[in-house]
Amino acid sequence: MASLPKQVGQLFAVGFHGFTPSPEIKTLIHDYHIGGIVLFSRNFQDAAQLQALTLALQQEAKLAGHQRPLFIGIDQENGLVTRISPPIAAQVPGPMALGATHDPESAYKAGKATGETLNVFGVNMNYAPVCDINSEPLNPVIGVRSPGDNPEFVGRFASAAARGLREQNIVPSVKHFPGHGDTAVDSHYGLPIIPKTRDQLERCELIPFRRAVAEGIETVMTAHISLPSIDDKLPVTLSPDALGILRKDMAYDGMVITDCLEMDGIRSTYGTAQGSVLALCAGSDSIMICHTFHVQVESIKKVCEAIQSGTIAQSRLENACRRVAHVKNKFLTWDVALEQHNLAGLDELNSEIAATSKDIYAHSVTLVRDTAGTLPLSRNSIIVFLFPGDKTPAGGAVDGEGLGRQGSYEATAYLDALRLHNPSITEIRYGEAGLTGEQWRLIEVADVVIFTSINARESSYQETLGHELPRRTRSLVSIAACNPYDFLEVPQIKTYIATYEPTVEAFSVASDIMFGMRAPKGSLPVGPNDSRNSVASVALFDATKDLDGIVRTWEAALPTYTLPAESLRYLVAWPNAHHFVARVGPEVVGFCLAYTNAHGDPKTVHIAVVAVAPKYQGQGIGTALLTETRSYFRAQFGLNWVELGSSFPRFWPGVPRDLPETVQDFFIHRGFRLIPPGERSVDLYQDIRKFQAPEKYLARARDQGFRFAPLRSEDYEACLVGQKKNFSDKPGWVEMFVKLHPSEHPSSVMTAFDSSGEQVGWTLMLGPSSPVLNKTWAFPQTCGPQTGLIGCVGVDAAHRKSGIGLALLCHAMEDMKQRGIEGVFVDWVALEGWYERVGFEVWRSYRPGDI
Numbered sequence: 126m127a128s129l130p131k132q133v134g135q136l137f138a139v140g141f142h143g144f145t146p147s148p149e150i151k152t153l154i155h156d157y158h159i160g161g162i163v164l165f166s167r168n169f170q171d172a173a174q175l176q177a178l179t180l181a182l183q184q185e186a187k188l189a190g191h192q193r194p195l196f197i198g199i200d201q202e203n204g205l206v207t208r209i210s211p212p213i214a215a216q217v218p219g220p221m222a223l224g225a226t227h228d229p230e231s232a233y234k235a236g237k238a239t240g241e242t243l244n245v246f247g248v249n250m251n252y253a254p255v256c257d258i259n260s261e262p263l264n265p266v267i268g269v270r271s272p273g274d275n276p277e278f279v280g281r282f283a284s285a286a287a288r289g290l291r292e293q294n295i296v297p298s299v300k301h302f303p304g305h306g307d308t309a310v311d312s313h314y315g316l317p318i319i320p321k322t323r324d325q326l327e328r329c330e331l332i333p334f335r336r337a338v339a340e341g342i343e344t345v346m347t348a349h350i351s352l353p354s355i356d357d358k359l360p361v362t363l364s365p366d367a368l369g370i371l372r373k374d375m376a377y378d379g380m381v382i383t384d385c386l387e388m389d390g391i392r393s394t395y396g397t398a399q400g401s402v403l404a405l406c407a408g409s410d411s412i413m414i415c416h417t418f419h420v421q422v423e424s425i426k427k428v429c430e431a432i433q434s435g436t437i438a439q440s441r442l443e444n445a446c447r448r449v450a451h452v453k454n455k456f457l458t459w460d461v462a463l464e465q466h467n468l469a470g471l472d473e474l475n476s477e478i479a480a481t482s483k484d485i486y487a488h489s490v491t492l493v494r495d496t497a498g499t500l501p502l503s504r505n506s507i508i509v510f511l512f513p514g515d516k517t518p519a520g521g522a523v524d525g526e527g528l529g530r531q532g533s534y535e536a537t538a539y540l541d542a543l544r545l546h547n548p549s550i551t552e553i554r555y556g557e558a559g560l561t562g563e564q565w566r567l568i569e570v571a572d573v574v575i576f577t578s579i580n581a582r583e584s585s586y587q588e589t590l591g592h593e594l595p596r597r598t599r600s601l602v603s604i605a606a607c608n609p610y611d612f613l614e615v616p617q618i619k620t621y622i623a624t625y626e627p628t629v630e631a632f633s634v635a636s637d638i639m640f641g642m643r644a645p646k647g648s649l650p651v652g653p654n655d656s657r658n659s660v661a662s663v664a665l666f667d668a669t670k671d672l673d674g675i676v677r678t679w680e681a682a683l684p685t686y687t688l689p690a691e692s693l694r695y696l697v698a699w700p701n702a703h704h705f706v707a708r709v710g711p712e713v714v715g716f717c718l719a720y721t722n723a724h725g726d727p728k729t730v731h732i733a734v735v736a737v738a739p740k741y742q743g744q745g746i747g748t749a750l751l752t753e754t755r756s757y758f759r760a761q762f763g764l765n766w767v768e769l770g771s772s773f774p775r776f777w778p779g780v781p782r783d784l785p786e787t788v789q790d791f792f793i794h795r796g797f798r799l800i801p802p803g804e805r806s807v808d809l810y811q812d813i814r815k816f817q818a819p820e821k822y823l824a825r826a827r828d829q830g831f832r833f834a835p836l837r838s839e840d841y842e843a844c845l846v847g848q849k850k851n852f853s854d855k856p857g858w859v860e861m862f863v864k865l866h867p868s869e870h871p872s873s874v875m876t877a878f879d880s881s882g883e884q885v886g887w888t889l890m891l892g893p894s895s896p897v898l899n900k901t902w903a904f905p906q907t908c909g910p911q912t913g914l915i916g917c918v919g920v921d922a923a924h925r926k927s928g929i930g931l932a933l934l935c936h937a938m939e940d941m942k943q944r945g946i947e948g949v950f951v952d953w954v955a956l957e958g959w960y961e962r963v964g965f966e967v968w969r970s971y972r973p974g975d976i
Contacts, residue, residue: 131158133428140415149418155189161196179247183462193453194462198250204626214242215478218485222625224272224650226488229285236289238478250296254286256333257305262610269625273650276332299337301348304330316390318351335796344380349390363403372408374765380448382411398427410445490634492645497619499600501641506572514554518583542633546640557586573600581611661746663753666704674713682736695900696774705754707746714741717750733771769974773857775902778953779973799974809951810968813942818935826932830880833936838867847884875937877929886929888918890937905950912948
């Protein structure tokens with residue numbers, strides 16, 4: 126067994142300085158068995174050197190006796206945050222550029238291309254995709270690193286990007302949990318405070334993460350933010366309450382990675398070493414420390430001390446090690462880690478990726494408006510090109526160092542893209558000093574001025590010039606070369622283009638659009654053009670006016686599950702119901718049927734049915750219904766956990782598999798964790814008109830002295846005692862037997878008695894005319910007009926595995942057949958093959974789930 130420092134070392138991902146393995150990183154690999162390496166642009170200068178570096182790092186780990194290869198990770202988000210950039214690798218569009226295509230397939234292609242590139246260089250983990258929602262336009266740390274400002278939209282693009290990475294065997298890591306989008310503070314330089322309630326987080330920030338978890342994301346990175354409504358003392362990365370949303374409420378058992386603990390959001394508050402202890406206690410499995418060797422060593426030692434003192438439980442260490450090992454076993458092998466890739470094919474790969482990226486950029490760059498009809502520009506016009514000459518706001522993530530360095534871009538490449546269309550364009554670099562009189566004269570006589578800004582809302586000199594130019598130019602084209610918000614709401618700028626990232630590749634497409642060589646195809650994924658509101662209003666169900674609307678919507682949305690209107694009304698109007706309906710005007714167009722347990726016990730919430738009229742599907746109504754339903758249960762009962770599948774009344778035990786697969790996807794994409802496709806949850810049916818009970822089951826029970834008979838009034842109380850003794854954990858089950866007093870419901874329960882006359886087994890055997898059946902179970906009647914139900918089959922704990930159960934089924938079906946019942950329905954069965962022994966077959970199959 127590894128020594129404690131080497132066990133703990135596997136839970137750290139560290140950065141270092143240099144183009145070759147430094148003495149410091151070798152010490153961390155050999156003496157502490159660190160689990161991962163974080164690479165930055167400071168670690169490479171060309172393709173061959175980068176490849177040699179990752180190989181050398183893995184060779185050091187193998188030499189040091191590591192059981193598994195190193196994670197070698199990088200922030201290759203693309204766009205604004207691109208560590209491996211041209212000419213080493215082809216530029217790939219970043220998240221908001223992808224969002225502007227409004228096609229998640231573009232995110233998949235970008236993820237796949239990124240994975241192909243990383244594989245060549247021996248990088249096996251990408252700290253991407255970003256799941257943050259850019260809901261704050263002034264956000265200095267996220268911005269265009271997010272696909273957009275709509276939660277479901279962001280979830281779709283992050284999911285697609287993760288799929289592309291995974292297919293190339295690159296570990297994806299969604300970030301920054303639980304959402305870093307609604308802040309105006311960069312956590313590289315401070316601790317952002319987001320004063321949102323849990324309900325507000327559920328309606329926005331948590332949505333993409335819930336989808337990622339439901340889809341099985343391998344790793345999640347935390348955010349260095351404060352959520353005082355969740356934990357008013359500790360930032361998220363260090364907070365058991367905040368990470369409890371992920372670990373407990375989302376039931377996430379994957380690997381949790383901290384963002385770098387040398388960022389000021391942690392370093393200046395708790396310190397990196399103590400932060401490492403607190404992060405591990407809170408539920409993180411991989412501690413990231415990117416820059417300073419002595420801090421890395423101090424942190425590992427501090428964690429070891431905390432484990433030895435009991436501050437960190439041994440079980441917490443074991444779980445973290447298990448999760449790290451699980452991801453390594455899934456993605457990493459020594460054969461691949463020690464493979465020397467041939468760089469001969471890199472040029473061809475880069476060409477292929479560049480072509481894919483060019484097509485995406487062509488569908489991304491957005492002509493936001495051209496109200497003056499300025500475009501297309503003439504190849505012969507006098508044009509002045511304004512480009513920021515001083516450093517521009519970039520955010521701490523751009524270089525990853527958190528040192529406050531601003532971005533600086535070489536204007537020549539951008540000018541060259543314009544001069545392909547108009548060779549005589551004049552360039553002016555502008556900055557904090559403002560423009561000279563001569564420069565203003567050039568601008569004022571020009572036919573057109575092309576003004577480029579890069580995050581102007583964080584740069585006063587850019588913002589000032591942008592507001593002044595409309596008054597002093599003949600025609601103006603403004604290009605937001607990063608954040609589209611720069612002058613989005615300045616109507617005086619009448620021609621406005623957004624590229625979403627300051628890459629030459631995106632700017633070249635903008636140039637083509639300006640000169641009429643390419644039609645603009647992108648559209649804003651943020652701001653006033655983005656509508657996230659459902660077309661319907663959602664409100665609590667009103668039994669006095671909504672029942673008929675629910676019946677009509679059911680008939681339209683679920684034609685293969687037609688129910689008599691009266692039965693549906695009974696099922697909907699249960700006392701433990703908490704439904705929501707969606708209306709367009711007065712018309713009910715959708716509904717969510719939700720129930721607490723029997724007697725209104727709020728401990729468990731069951732979402733039984735979500736349905737939307739076909740002509741209103743795809744417009745956000747189902748999402749709005751689920752959102753309001755879950756919000757209601759949080760507010761009324763303090764419950765965040767919801768089960769998919771009804772208890773009592775009984776509809777489906779999950780999502781019906783015979784409905785289109787898009788129905789299952791709908792729930793997964795909204796964060797429901799459905800059982801794996803191979804697991805069993807079914808309803809059964811059997812035509813019993815010719816049923817003959819297998820003698821072997823009857824004889825086995827008879828030989829042991831068991832007898833069977835319908836429940837009589839004098840046996841009723843003993844039946845209830847048996848139910849409460851054996852099935853008190855199923856209150857709805859017990860309630861069914863309470864309702865079925867033999868004096869009012871004869872021949873409704875088949876009972877097994879032992880040789881001394883004690884009751885040892887029971888099953889419901891309800892006929893089709895039973896009011897309990899028709900007011901409790903939805904679907905037996907869809908199998909035929911003479912279909913009854915067997916349900917709540919139970920045997921006393923002391924008599925199980927005695928053959929009572931199968932004999933009980935046989936006697937119940939013989940009794941039902943004698944009463945003229947033609948078919949029998951059995952619902953919500955997980956057991957494989959047991960009911961089938963007496964002739965039952967699967968009627969429908971389902972995928973239960975929860976959120």
